Amino acid sequence: MTRFLIIISIIYIVSAFYGFQGFKTLFRNVWFHWAYGLLFLAALTNFIIRVINYVPGDGVRGQVANAGGIFFAFLLLGLVFGIFLLLEDIVRLFVFGYNKIAGLSETQTQFFPSRRKFISGIALGIAALPFGALLYGMYKGKYNYKVLKYALEFDDLPDAFDGYQITQISDVHSGSFDNREKVAYGIDLINKQQSDVILFTGDMVNDKSSEMELWADLFSTLEAKDGKFSILGNHDYGDYTSWPSDEAKAQNLEDLKNLQKEMGFDLLLDTHKYLEKNGQRIALLGVENWGRGGFKKAGDLEKAKTGISKDDFKILMSHDPSHWEDIVLKDDYHFHLTLSGHTHGMQFGVEIPGWVKWSPVKWRYKYWAGIYEELGQFINVNRGFGFIGYPGRVGIWPEISVITLKKKGLT
Template structure:
């Protein structure tokens, strides 16, 4: 498939480079700068091609693909932005040339072209820097999101109960577990009553979590730590040497998570007891729209739970909420999900929230309400693919129930 697209990719890159080089030409006549520009570009293209043709699909080391993703977003995406700005400028000039054929207007073209070129390259450079910042620092900028959530029929003993949610660790994307120590400390500083992990502890292989067991063992919560599986935890994105090895991947991951102190819920529930009162935590396996697996069985998970009981559901994929949960007769007040990561890119401000992922997942980050039920989508703890975060920082969510 990729081989068939190569001619189109090559033509697209030529057009892209033509436009960006026009901006460079508009700003300088220095031959050494122009030569340096092409030498840098040819070197980077050589590295990208080398990484692409030497990629081993069977490798379990993510660094090769991370380098490929990183160079793509740092080097090519900013050029697309530059080209779009220059193209818009060219279209405006074309319109002016057709409808305002005056010497005064024509005289303005070179200076305006220079300004547009400088602005486009500056914005492209800023975007490139933001991608670099996201790799080096952004993926470690964990923040605390605090919410007070009203749970219908919540027993008095659970008023003020503190639940911490994390999601999408993707431990295989981190080469140095110790760099996440600050995030572990942030969680413990919240002194949670209960810690909930909503899936994707690994990218594909259970062994990815082995170096992180000791780190996540440090997490403390008065009433324990509960977890569910996400789509990546089933090993569907990995290459295994045998069916037996594949079949042992999930049991191995569960054992490792148990060593770190988590109890993994697989279409079942856990009762949290305070005196004679109960809070029900429900955990389903992954349920997502195709091509994501639909292993979640909500009917099985809620068996034996009183209809009027206070309930919180852990379900990795937020599409489960709209497709099944909000109309389910079990009457679940709050669903906690992850999965989207906020695409690790976007604007996540107080009054402005945007990410490309919202065109696939309308409920992609923060709190939503529908049919009198609530869904919270965590922005994720880790990264996958592009090994960084730009504008959408990794999240630790603290819920206070009332």
């Protein structure tokens, strides 16, 4: 950690100093120069203090997460600004060398200050974009809840469930929340959908069940006619923090299970329930976390489907979409709809409905956000209700999914 802190601090200082050369070209007022230096210094100092005082096992949240977010925003500002100026200096150097070799006079080879000022202005404008976006994501974007609605058609949906509405939420990560009013707004937005059932697809906490205690009263107010069901995500097992003993870790998981029950969630652990309507029914299955690439593989699909028929209409709750890709799609039971989360859309990307849908997380997950269809089966990958690590969201907003089931051929 010490080596990392030294290296990142050196990169930060060099980029800030190099960028300052362009800043001086644009702004002659000495007070602006002081402001530039003090802001960069404050962001670095705050970050170093938070990292030094960080207690391993506490999770990247709260003050250390905010300090890291601000530091990274200033780091990007300095890097982008500095890179543009460095490229311009490299061009200057090559032109200067060429002109010397060509024997041109200084009058003929002069680079006017206005050119440097122009380049600095362009560089600062471009650098300000990621800087502003990261700060906006921290202070506004992380609670910019969006209700995304989908209508999915099926040939074999029981007639009684035509028009049946599901609200899916995922990845609450309650340990990262810092604004009760905003979270309450999100809960109210879920209830306003008046769905038949609410399904939560894992990661209630970052690490510890105690993180949810401050928010349990809010999530207890979630209501749906046919109830609310939940599963566990990879973070719910407490694998990413330290524990005094294995018994303490196991107790934490039991505490989280009990807390979910107290909040009114029916936690499905490799099992299933039937949702019934007008004498017809659909099967709702929930598995424990199963994830590719080093994530816990606790989910047992075979156990969850024991007792249901191949002919049943089936909705599966599985936290990690890699489970759908690697296991579920190949299963001969044909799972009509799978609901997942986990990816968060990396909390960063660009989405313009109908035009662009991009995030760096697509390089790891083929199915990373929204609805996908393969082999006549659907999956919805929810972008998450909360956030973790970077305390914000840029372009990929917190999501409340509302899915309406439709029977093909019915009006």
